[in-house]
Amino acid sequence: MRADLNQGLIDFLAASPTPFHATASLARRLEEAGYQRLDERDAWRTEAGGRYYVTRNDSSLIAFKLGRNAPLEHGLRLVGAHTDSPCLRVKPNPELARQGYWQLGVEVYGGALFAPWFDRDLSLAGRVTFRLAGKVESRLIDFRAPIAVIPNLAIHLNREANQGWPINAQNELPPILAQLAAGETRDFRDLLGEQLQNEHGIIADAILDYELSFYDTQRAAVVGLGGEFIAGARLDNLLSCYAGLEALLTSGDEQSAVLVCTDHEEVGSCSACGADGPFLEQTLRRLLPEGDAFVRVIQRSLLVSADNAHGVHPNYADKHDGNHGPQLNGGPVIKVNSNQRYATSSETAGFFRHLCLENEVPVQSFVTRSDMGCGSTIGPLTASQLGVRTVDIGLPTFAMHSIRELAGSQDLRYLAKVLSAFYESIELP
Known part of the structure; x- marks a missing residue:
């Protein structure tokens, strides 16, 4: 049992x-x-x-x-x-283009521990609200695949990391989703429209709003030599x-x-x-x-x-x-x-x-x-x-x-x- x-x-x-x-x-x-x-x-x-x-x-x-x-x-x-x-939720206008990488600005929901979010395979899920044939509708979406990561700064560039360092949520938590070619821009709502079509077969007239959270794609597991624990x-x-x-x-x-x-x-x-x-x-x-x-x-x-x-x-x-x-x-x-x-x-x-x-x-x-x-x-x-x-x-x-x-x-x-x-x-x- x-x-x-x-x-x-x-x-x-x-x-x-x-x-x-x-x-x-x-x-x-x-x-x-x-x-x-x-x-x-x-x-x-x-x-x-x-x-x-x-x-x-x-x-x-x-x-x-x-x-x-x-x-x-x-x-x-x-x-x-x-x-x-507790999690990281995508901001309303989240697009960031920094050093040739496409990132999304996030807001911290609840009392999250920041450090464990680094170097994890992240996906994105939540509710999207859109216009279709003149009506406002909503659907749940889940990318499921690992589409983002928040890389740590190497110890060589942060020698004090193991002495404890304050993590700035505004600057250090935006996940990286992709590399950008020179002059390329990406629109987050376009990405959501594509996911809505892939997951539900819906071609929306416009993506109106969303409540979306990043999450770790690693499944929960029973761990320990005797299977004593559940990690997840x-x-x-x-x-x-x-x-x-x-x-x-x-x-x-x-x-x-x-x-x-x-x-x-x-x-x-x-x-x-x-x-x-x-x-x-x-x-x-x-x-x-x-x-x-x-x-x-x-x-x-x-x-x-x-x-x-x-x-x-x-x-x-x-x-x-x-x-x-x-x-x-x-x-x-x-x-x-x-x-x-x-x-x-x-x-x-x-x-x-x-x-x-x-x-x-x-x-x-x-x-x-x-x-x-x-x-x-x-x-x-x-x-x-x-x-x-x-x-x-x-x-x-x-x-x-x-x-x-x-x-x-x-x-x-x-x-x-x-x-x-x-x-x-x-x-x-």
Whole structure:
């Protein structure tokens, strides 16, 4: 089972180079499992036992199955994750011609580690908006092939490189796509038009706009002498999206279950389709009773906010609190912060710990050092927007926000197992 899950994750990561593609990948799996797509612009007709999903901005998705047990009596079981990851995104007017090379200007999305982006085989993917026969349309594109690279400066020309040097995002991160002949110019929108034709058979009248990200073409892989690890891009947080999906699809139908995968977490979630926006509440209000009954359902519900946790790195163990160093392959991590950077309470932590023990899943704890700042997740944002009790958890990883992260190959099975048990749990605290 571990090998099948890990290979499924590897395939999911390969098919999901951007939040748009991740959402499309999730939607495909849901439809194959019998989930019906709903359009936010239409009137909804749902029924007990039904399975549905809805997307917003092509980059966020909420899937739900209405269980046989009424939500008013038994509440909802929600799992939340996010579809976006730190990356380099192409600017609106990106063309650069420098020293006979064609480059593209990029903007850093989220808190990316810059150095790992150098000397990687990069491709480009995302959403393109165009005009066709007088109408505005959009499609997803993915070049797939390695079409760009950001070469390092040789050590001979940067003798201080190994002493640490600040990377200037404006000057040092534009990827090289091609060499230019003397006097030659290239138009990025022409390139997008060619890709649109090659991938979709569409000859657009004009390329109007785009949201495109560079990504590493190297596939994720199981690594280590004993296959102990998974190395790959976008483990934060597509790993949790995938585990949540697997749990939703394999859990029973007694309880009402919700999977929430939203965009823009890496930049604060403040958007129409982010966790700090109205997407989840608007969706639930269309599914649940109104007024007093809606509040009663929410207060009987619980959210598991699943995002990655910092595993204790053997080379940097002093970056962790001595009593809170999560180990890769040691199971899910309950994340705690007294200043509400995580939304975990003793009640919700106790419930999740009990759930792990009942299902023979090892469980760990994380709290940041008292002299260091703490990151955050969609947990506190969703809790404050919806008023739902929340526990923040995640799988331990190394190199978070690198172009290639590392997680434990056993942990995915643990997370999928406990999330499936959560979706099936009879009683919530």
